[in-house]
Amino acid sequence: MEISPDKQKLLELAHYKMPFGKYKERYLIDLPLAYLVWFRQKGFPKGKLGEYLSTTLDIRENGLEPIIRKIQKEFPVD
Template sequence: MEIRPDKEKLVELAHYKMPFGKFKDSYLVDLPLPYLVWFRQKGLPKGKLGEFLSTMLDIKDNGLEPMIRKIQKEFPQKS
């Protein structure tokens, strides 16, 4: 079985910003790891934000942040 990432979702994730709180308007990749861990412990929000926060925690936990930053540069956000 081959696992292939969804390019459109990765680009969206790379440019997704925190919609509220202390880190409002920060890219999810810029959120501190302890904040993401805290969110998972307290309960992630439902929907896309919760899915993206969980995915970003996995990405950061596995040292894959450079991949997201490369996506941000190579696929700039459309206006």
């Protein structure tokens, strides 16, 4: 089985910002790990935000943040 990431979704995730709350306007990758874990315990929001928060937690727990930071640097949003 081959894993093939959706490049467009990964690019969007790298530039997605928290839309509300204490961490509003922060990139998801920059959210505190404890905050992401709290969402997992309480339940991620429905839709794209929940999907991206869950994915961000997986990325952080596996030490893959440098990939997201590289995407942010090499593919800036206008």
